[in-house]
Amino acid sequence: MFVVLVVLTVASSWLAEGRLDTDRWAGALVIAIAAVKIRLVGRHFMELRDAPFALRLAFDTWIVAVLGLIVGFTLIG
Amino acid sequence: MTPESAPVSCAPPVERPALTRAIAPRRHARSGHVPGEAGVWLLILGDMTIFGVFFAVYSHARAADRDLFTQAQQELSFGIGLINTVLLLMSSWFVALAVKSVRRGSPVPGSRYFLFALLCGLGFLVNKVIEYSEKLSAGLTPMTNDFLMYFYVLTGIHATHVIIGMSILLYLWRRTRAAVRTPSMPVIEGGASYWHLVDVLWIVLFPLLYLV
Numbered sequence: 001m002f003v004v005l006v007v008l009t010v011a012s013s014w015l016a017e018g019r020l021d022t023d024r025w026a027g028a029l030v031i032a033i034a035a036v037k038i039r040l041v042g043r044h045f046m047e048l049r050d051a052p053f054a055l056r057l058a059f060d061t062w063i064v065a066v067l068g069l070i071v072g073f074t075l076i077g
Numbered sequence: 078m079t080p081e082s083a084p085v086s087c088a089p090p091v092e093r094p095a096l097t098r099a100i101a102p103r104r105h106a107r108s109g110h111v112p113g114e115a116g117v118w119l120l121i122l123g124d125m126t127i128f129g130v131f132f133a134v135y136s137h138a139r140a141a142d143r144d145l146f147t148q149a150q151q152e153l154s155f156g157i158g159l160i161n162t163v164l165l166l167m168s169s170w171f172v173a174l175a176v177k178s179v180r181r182g183s184p185v186p187g188s189r190y191f192l193f194a195l196l197c198g199l200g201f202l203v204n205k206v207i208e209y210s211e212k213l214s215a216g217l218t219p220m221t222n223d224f225l226m227y228f229y230v231l232t233g234i235h236a237t238h239v240i241i242g243m244s245i246l247l248y249l250w251r252r253t254r255a256a257v258r259t260p261s262m263p264v265i266e267g268g269a270s271y272w273h274l275v276d277v278l279w280i281v282l283f284p285l286l287y288l289v
Contacts, residue, residue, distance in 0.1 A: 002170040009162050009283075013155070016288035027289035037280050041166075045173040046273045047266070052109035058122055066129035067281070073136035074289055 028071045035067040113267025149224035157208045158287040168197035169276040172269045184253040191250035198243045242275045
């Protein structure tokens with residue numbers, strides 16, 4: 001799992017390199033990759049896989065809401 | 078009515094040995110197992126919400142002044158940010174290993190994972206000090222522009238969380254080393270969850286500030 005997370009990190013860094021001001025969709029994708037990483041950390045490291053539904057829902061809702069907002073602002077800015 | 082057509086009765090669930098019940102979380106479809114205690118999770122979710130607001134405010138500010146933010150972003154040390162991300166991911170992995178080790182009934186060997194995680198956190202803070210001093214000595218202060226203000230405030234508040242998390246890891250390391258007074262699983266899981274929160278917040282902060 002650690003290797004997966006590092007690969008995702010490096011991939012998103014590569015994606016963003018040199019594209020800071022030219023490609024908003026690359027930025028949005030980088031944030032989406034972050035969302036995937038957070039979900040992986042939540043489910044595997046934080047052991048939310050086995051958690052009550054309400055807790056898993058709260059965590060996933062945060063991911064969607066916050067990273068969705070960030071992506072939204074990234075695209076419209 | 079023949080025995081074959083009689084309703085099949087399900088055998089009662091196999092009773093797990095007491096030790097296994099005590100150390101392994103039960104997987105209930107409906108109730109589930111809270112890693113730690115509900116109170117800790119209220120704190121964690123509350124903290125996540127506050128940071129969520131910070132992230133949204135920053136993103137809005139950046140959308141309003143994209144050129145300034147993009148330009149100012151060039152001053153950041155991408156390398157330090159990336160190393161810090163890998164350090165925190167590694168530390169979360171170590172903490173997860175430590176928790177599993179304690180749950181299996183091996184707190185003393187598991188304690189070294191808390192130590193490794195602690196060292197990763199220390200590496201993060203050392204990098205942070207290097208990064209801040211580089212910037213400050215180059216005249217890049219929180220007052221220089223809006224981007225840098227957000228940068229220092231967001232990473233500063235996060236660093237405070239890292240320090241708190243490290244105190245928790247230090248406590249967990251010392252208590253699991255001394256196997257006589259190993260903390261209960263809820264305490265260990267709760268402390269571990271707080272550390273993972275620190276990692277999760279940085280997973281957003283790194284791309285938010287350094288990449289996009």
